[in-house]
Amino acid sequence: MAEYAIEMRGMVKIYPGGTVALKGVDFAVREGEIHGLLGENGAGKTTLMEILYGTRSPTEGEIFVRGRRVEIRSPRDAMALGIGMVHQHFTLIPVFTALENVVLGDEPVRSAGLLDVQAARARVEELMDQTGLHVPLDEPVENLSTGERQRIEILKMLYRNADILILDEPTAVLTPLETKELFAFLKRMKEEGKTIVFITHKLREVKAITDRVTVLRRGEVVGTVDTAEVSMEELARMMVGREVLFELEKKPREPEEPKLTVEDLWVRGEGGDYAVKGVSFEVRGGEIFGIAGVEGNGQTELVEAITGLRLPDRGRVLLAGEDVTGARPHHLYARGLGHIPEDRHRRGIILEFTVAENSILGLQRLPPFMNKWGVLQESVVRDWARKVVERFEIDTPGIDAPASALSGGNQQKLIVGREIMKDPKVVVAAQPTRGLDVAATEYIRRTLLRMRDEGRAVLLVSADLDEVLMLSDRVGVMYEGELMGVVRPEEVTLEEIGMMMGGVRLEDIKGGGAKAEAESTGG
Amino acid sequence: MQVAELLRFLLYPTFYAGMLRMMVPITLGAVGEIISERSGVVNIGLEGIMMLGALVSTYVGHFTGSMVLAMVSGLVVGLAAGFLHAGIAVNLAGDQIIDGVGLNLFAVGIGEVLLYLTWGSFATSPQLPPEVRVPSIHGFSPFVVLTLLVAAATWVVVEKTRWGLRLKAVGEDPVAAEAAGIDVFKVRTIATVVGSLLTASAGVFLSLDWLGAYTKNISAGRGFIALALVVFSRWNPLTALLGGLIFGFLFQLSQSIPSGVVPDQILWALPYLVTLLISAGFLAKARPPGAVGRPYKRV
Ligand SMILES: Nc1ncnc2c1ncn2[C@@H]1O[C@H](COP(=O)(O)OP(=O)(O)OP(=O)(O)O)[C@@H](O)[C@H]1O
Ligand SMILES: [Mg+2]
Numbered sequence: 165m166a167e168y169a170i171e172m173r174g175m176v177k178i179y180p181g182g183t184v185a186l187k188g189v190d191f192a193v194r195e196g197e198i199h200g201l202l203g204e205n206g207a208g209k210t211t212l213m214e215i216l217y218g219t220r221s222p223t224e225g226e227i228f229v230r231g232r233r234v235e236i237r238s239p240r241d242a243m244a245l246g247i248g249m250v251h252q253h254f255t256l257i258p259v260f261t262a263l264e265n266v267v268l269g270d271e272p273v274r275s276a277g278l279l280d281v282q283a284a285r286a287r288v289e290e291l292m293d294q295t296g297l298h299v300p301l302d303e304p305v306e307n308l309s310t311g312e313r314q315r316i317e318i319l320k321m322l323y324r325n326a327d328i329l330i331l332d333e334p335t336a337v338l339t340p341l342e343t344k345e346l347f348a349f350l351k352r353m354k355e356e357g358k359t360i361v362f363i364t365h366k367l368r369e370v371k372a373i374t375d376r377v378t379v380l381r382r383g384e385v386v387g388t389v390d391t392a393e394v395s396m397e398e399l400a401r402m403m404v405g406r407e408v409l410f411e412l413e414k415k416p417r418e419p420e421e422p423k424l425t426v427e428d429l430w431v432r433g434e435g436g437d438y439a440v441k442g443v444s445f446e447v448r449g450g451e452i453f454g455i456a457g458v459e460g461n462g463q464t465e466l467v468e469a470i471t472g473l474r475l476p477d478r479g480r481v482l483l484a485g486e487d488v489t490g491a492r493p494h495h496l497y498a499r500g501l502g503h504i505p506e507d508r509h510r511r512g513i514i515l516e517f518t519v520a521e522n523s524i525l526g527l528q529r530l531p532p533f534m535n536k537w538g539v540l541q542e543s544v545v546r547d548w549a550r551k552v553v554e555r556f557e558i559d560t561p562g563i564d565a566p567a568s569a570l571s572g573g574n575q576q577k578l579i580v581g582r583e584i585m586k587d588p589k590v591v592v593a594a595q596p597t598r599g600l601d602v603a604a605t606e607y608i609r610r611t612l613l614r615m616r617d618e619g620r621a622v623l624l625v626s627a628d629l630d631e632v633l634m635l636s637d638r639v640g641v642m643y644e645g646e647l648m649g650v651v652r653p654e655e656v657t658l659e660e661i662g663m664m665m666g667g668v669r670l671e672d673i674k675g676g677g678a679k680a681e682a683e684s685t686g687g
Numbered sequence: 688m689q690v691a692e693l694l695r696f697l698l699y700p701t702f703y704a705g706m707l708r709m710m711v712p713i714t715l716g717a718v719g720e721i722i723s724e725r726s727g728v729v730n731i732g733l734e735g736i737m738m739l740g741a742l743v744s745t746y747v748g749h750f751t752g753s754m755v756l757a758m759v760s761g762l763v764v765g766l767a768a769g770f771l772h773a774g775i776a777v778n779l780a781g782d783q784i785i786d787g788v789g790l791n792l793f794a795v796g797i798g799e800v801l802l803y804l805t806w807g808s809f810a811t812s813p814q815l816p817p818e819v820r821v822p823s824i825h826g827f828s829p830f831v832v833l834t835l836l837v838a839a840a841t842w843v844v845v846e847k848t849r850w851g852l853r854l855k856a857v858g859e860d861p862v863a864a865e866a867a868g869i870d871v872f873k874v875r876t877i878a879t880v881v882g883s884l885l886t887a888s889a890g891v892f893l894s895l896d897w898l899g900a901y902t903k904n905i906s907a908g909r910g911f912i913a914l915a916l917v918v919f920s921r922w923n924p925l926t927a928l929l930g931g932l933i934f935g936f937l938f939q940l941s942q943s944i945p946s947g948v949v950p951d952q953i954l955w956a957l958p959y960l961v962t963l964l965i966s967a968g969f970l971a972k973a974r975p976p977g978a979v980g981r982p983y984k985r986v
Contacts, residue, residue: 238868269868273848277848279849
C-alpha cells in the first residue's frame with residue numbers, strides 16, 4: 165500500500181475575483197492517520213479540501229490518491245475514490261428528512277426508479293447502530309440541532325463507504341460534550357483504518373486528536389510536523405506568524421445605570437413549548453453580562469426575544485429605560501441596539517450582496533445613506549464601507565466583492581464592524597467568535613471589551629465557556645430556559661459553573677447567600 | 688329570467704367536456720413550470736412558448752397536411768425553447784427572467800408578422816383541414832387524458848422516485864446537491880427542457896385541438912395564469928390540476944352564460960380574476976423551492 169492516502173502537489177487556486185487562495189501547496193496525508201490542517205481564517209484550508217472533494221477546481225496542481233494520479237472534477241469522482249467530506253457550512257437540504265439527506269445521490273431503488281424507502285431506512289439504521297451516531301430519521305433537518313446535523317453529515321459520508329474523511333471545522337458548532345463524543349468517534353474510526361483530515365484553528369484540539377499537523381498561512385504551507393513534537397505556543401506562532409497573547413487585559417470598571425433590563429421573560433421556542441421560562445437580569449453601561457450554558461437551553465430564543473426577532477409571551481424588555489417589548493428590529497436599532505447574530509449567514513449578512521451593501525444593512529433607510537427622495541447615496545455608502553473595511557481590518561478583494569468571497573472570520577468582522585459603527589448603547593453578541601481563528605477571535609474579544617470600556621452595555625451569549633468567563637463582569641448560567649444563578653467569574657470555580665450548566669441552582673451549591681451577593685455587588 | 692333556467696347548461700355533458708378542455712393548456716403549462724421551478728429554474732416565457740408551439744404546429748399542419756408532423760414540430764419548438772432557456776439560465780448562470788420576457792414579446796411579434804405575410808390577415812389563419820386536427824373521442828379531447836396522466840405521473844416522479852428527490856434537492860439547495868454527488872447542471876437542464884416541452888404541448892393543443900387555427904392572442908394569457916397556478920398549487924402537480932379544473936370551470940361558465948345577463952367584460956375577466964385572487968390568497972403561505980430563481984455557479 166502506498167505510504168500516502170492523499171498527496172496534493174503544487175496546488176494553486178486563484179478565485180474568479182483574483183484572490184490567490186493557494187500559492188503552490190504541497191499536502192500529504194498518511195494512510196490511517198488523523199491529520200490536522202491548521203490555519204487562520206482565510207488561510208486556504210477549506211479551499212484546499214474543497215479541491216480534493218471536487219467542489220472547487222484547482223488552477224494548478226496534481227492530486228494523487230494512494231499513489232495514483234487522479235482527476236477530481238466533481239464530488240462524484242471524489243466519492244468513487246472513497247473520499248468524503250463534512251463541510252464547514254453544512255450541505256444538507258433543510259426541508260428533506262435526515263433519511264433523505266443521507267441517501268441522496270445514492271438512493272436504493274426498486275424497479276423504475278421508485279425509491280425503496282424501507283431499504284434505505286434499514287441501511288441507515290444499521291449504519292447508526294454500527295457507528296453509535298443516532299439521529300431522528302423522519303424529522304426535516306431544519307428542525308434538528310447543529311450537533312444532530314453534523315451527525316447526519318458524517319452518516320452521509322460513511323453511507324457511501326468513504327475511507328478518507330475530511331472534516332472542516334467540525335467542532336466550531338459543537339458543545340464541549342459533543343466535541344468529546346466526536347473525538348471518541350474519530351479515534352474509533354481511525355482504529356478501523358480510516359484516514360482523517362481534521363481542519364481547525366483550535367490549537368488544543370490539534371494537540372488532543374491529531375497525529376500530524378500541517379499549518380497553512382495565507383495560502384502557503386508553513387510546515388508539517390508530528391503533533392507530539394510541538395507545543396501549542398509553537399503551533400500558534402507557525403499559524404499566526406507572531407507571538408500570540410492568550411490573555412486579554414481587562415481593566416476594572418465601575419458599571420453605570422442599567423441599559424438593558426429583562427424582566428420575567430417567557431418565550432416559546434420553535435416547537436411551541438416555553439424555551440425561556442421567566443428570565444430576569446439587567447446589563448449596565450460599562451459591563452459585559454455573559455450568558456453561559458450548553459447550547460439549546462433557551463439562549464437562542466432569549467436573544468431573539470431581546471432583539472425583536474421573536475415575540476415573548478410574557479415579561480418585559482427595557483432598552484435604556486424604555487419599554488421595547490415586542491418592538492420590531494428596525495425600531496430597536498434606531499433606539500441604540502446593536503446585534504451580532506448567532507447565525508451569521510441567516511441573519512448577519514446577505515452572502516450575495518457586496519461588502520459595501522452589507523456594511524449598511526439596517527442603516528439603508530437612514531440619512532446620509534438615503535436621501536429624502538428615497539435614493540441610496542452610492543458615494544456615501546462606498547465611503548462608509550471603506551471606513552468599515554479599514555477600521556476593522558477586513559481582508560476582502562474590495563468593497564464590491566460579494567460577501568460570499570470573504571472567509572468566515574472576515575464575514576464576522578464585517579458584521580461586528582457594521583454594528584459597532586452604528587454606535588449602539590447596547591450590544592447583543594451571540595456566539596461572536598464561533599468558527600473564527602485566533603487572530604480574529606482576539607480582535608473581536610478586544611472589541612467587545614473596548615465597547616464595555618466606552619460605557620456600552622454588552623450582553624454576551626456564548627457556548628465557549630472560557631470566553632464567557634474571560635470577558636464577562638457577571639455571568640448568568642442558563643439551563644432549560646431558566647437562570648441557575650448569576651455569578652462573578654472570579655468568585656466561582658469551573659466545577660460550580662459546570663454544575664449550574666447541568667441544572668443545579670446556585671443557592672443549592674452555595675447554600676443561599678451567594679446569588680444575592682453577586683446581584684447586589686454587580687447590579 | 689329564472690336563475691335555474693339560466694344555469695341549465697350545467698346539466699349538459701358538453702359543458703363539462705368544454706370545462707375539461709379549458710383545463711388542459713393551463714394545467715400542462717403549470718405542471719411543466721412546476722418541474723422547472725422544482726429544479727430552481729423559473730421560466731416566465733410560458734406564454735411565448737405556448738404561442739410558438741401553436742404557431743409552428745399550425746404552419747406545419749397547414750403546409751404538410753400531416754397531424755403528426757404538426758404535433759412533432761410544435762414539440763420541437765418546446766425543446767428548442769427549453770434548451771435556449773437552460774443554456775442561458777443554467778449553463779451560463781444568467782438572469783432567469785430576461786430571456787423569458789424576450790421570448791414572450793418575440794412570440795407575439797413573429798405570430799403577427801407570419802399571419803400577415805402568409806395569409807394576409809392580422810387576426811387569424813384559415814381553419815386547418817380536418818385531418819390535421821386532433822380528433823375528439825366521444826366529444827372528449829385526448830389531450831384531457833394526457834393532461835390527467837401528465838399531472839399524476841409528475842406527482843409520482845417528484846414524490847416517489849430517485850429523480851424526484853434529486854430534482855427537489857437541486858431546487859432547494861444546489862450547493863448541497865452538488866456535494867451529494869448530483870450533477871446540478873444536468874438535472875436543471877433536463878427539468879427546464881421537460882417543462883418547456885409540456886408548455887409547448889399546451890400550444891399544440893390550442894391550435895390543433897381547440898381552435899383548429901392560429902389566431903392572434905391564441906394563448907390569451909394562459910401562460911401567465913399557469914405561472915400563477917404554480918404558486919397556488921404550492922409546486923404540487925396534483926393541486927395544479929385542481930386549479931386547472933377550477934379555471935376550466937370558470938372559463939366554461941363565462942362562455943355559457945348568455946350575454947346580456949352580466950356585462951361581457953366582467954364575464955370574460957371572471958376566470959382570470961378568480962384564479963388570480965385564489966392564487967394571491969395562497970401566496971402568503973406558499974413556500975417556494977429554496978433556490979428558485981437563483982443561478983448556480985461553480986468556482
Ligand atoms: N468563492 C470564493 N470566491 C472568491 N474568493 C474566495 C471564495 N472562497 C474563498 N475565497 C477566498 O480564498 C481565501 C481562502 O479562503 P478559505 O475559505 O479557503 O479559508 P479558510 O482557511 O477555510 O478560512 P476559515 O477558517 O475562515 O474557514 C480567502 O481569502 C477567501 O476570501
Ligand atoms: Mg474554512
